[in-house]
Structure formats: structure tokens, C-alpha cells
Amino acid sequence: MKKTLVIAITFLLVSCGASIQSNFTEQLKPLSMDNKVAFLDLQHPIPENAKKIGEAKFGDSGFSTNCDFNTNLINARKLARSNGANIVKVSKKTTPDLWSSCYRITVEFYYFEGDVTKLAQYQLQIN
Template identity: 40%
Template structure:
């Protein structure tokens, strides 16, 4: 029993409390993070003549993630984009927190505009305005709380039935 507890403790200790990040076609260090102005869009097609793809990212969960809301994910996406000098993020896939995961998960592509005029005339999708993101995060937290309470009640009931 001691060994099982020891292995669980080591697993939790070495697991990040944030998103699991999988990068494709680029590398970045946290020391490269900086602030810049990045445009965020969802499932948008832009002509290849206007943009150049720099890389892809997948934000998942590490198993014991706690700081993995949509708001936190967007901060990571922006920092990653700024670190590689991208000025456009297109989110290609989103998964909201659900019964199986309390984390917001997504895939995104990083692009750089070839023409600064096109970049200046482009704007974020309205769904990524900070107040709208905060509303969705609040709703996700309420849903996670309901799922947690339901899970505890189900666990207690199953435990009582087994005794």
C-alpha cells in the first residue's frame, strides 16, 4: 500500500498544473515570452498569399490540471504567438470542459501576415473579447462544480452499496 501511495505522489508531483502543450514546426522557451498585439480568430480561411503559417499548437490536459480555463489557454496562445513573431492565431478545434475533463482544450495555428495593411484591417473574432471569455469561463466553472458534486454523491452511494 505504501508503494502505491508513493507512486501516486510522484505522479502528481511531476505533473503540471497547467495545460499540456504540444508544439509543431517551432520551438520556444518561456524566456522568449513577451507581450504583443495578436489577432485571434476561429475556423477562418484566409488566402495563402496574405499569410504564412509559422506553426501549430495543441493545448491539452496533463491529468491533474487546475489552471486550464479558456482564459488561461488564450494567454498561453498569445505568449506563444508573440515568442515566434506570429500576429494571427486561428483556433481550429475547441473542446469545452465536460464530464471527462475539467479543462478547455484546443488546437491552433500561428500565422504571420505578409502585408501589414491587411493585418491592420483585421480584428479579433467577437467571441474572444475578454468579457465574453470570462462569461464562458464562469459558466464552465459552475458546470465543473455540479459535475464534481454529482461525482462525490455517486461515489458515496456506490461506496455505501458495496459495504
């Protein structure tokens, strides 16, 4: 009985985070914290000469917490920086609903040689 309880509690604790699946076709030199990363939402166009280097899906593991839109983007920015991408483009977004309290998003990662601060982009909401 105790063993089953320990396994159940461990399962619940491990499965509280949002699931993230990423795939990078190219890994560039990681960006520093000084390098800006642009967030392009569904309506924002990708610059013409940006190079796609990967993608990721942020989902719900069943007991997920901290999986709102901004938190997912912050996690996407960490992935982007570590792989050399300076644009995070949301390509699919599912809002929380009856089945999940999480935002489920698919993002693409791009490297752009221009100034990403000049792109029309989503601004993170600060609470």
C-alpha cells in the same frame, strides 16, 4: 513507503498543468509586447495572405488546473510572440465535459503583414 509517497506527490504536482505540444515549421523574429496578437476563434476567417508558421495542441494531463479557454489562449499568445506569429487561430475546440474539466484546443499560428487589430476576432474575457 516514504519514497513512494514522495514520488506520488511529485507526480501530482508536476502533472497539474495543461499539456502543450507545439510544432513550428518556421521561426520568425520574436514579437515585442507592443506587437498585437489577434485571436481568431472557429468562426473567424484567416486573412488571405497570412502565412502559417506552426500549430499547437493544449490538452489535459489528467490533473490539470488553469486550463480554461482564456488561459489556453494566453499561453498560445506567449508561444506566438516567441515564434514571431501575430495570429492565433483556433482550429479545434473541445469544451469541458464529464472526462475533463479543461478546454482542449488546437491552434494554428500565422504571421500577417497587415494590421491585426482590424480583424474580426475573439476578445479575451477579463475576470
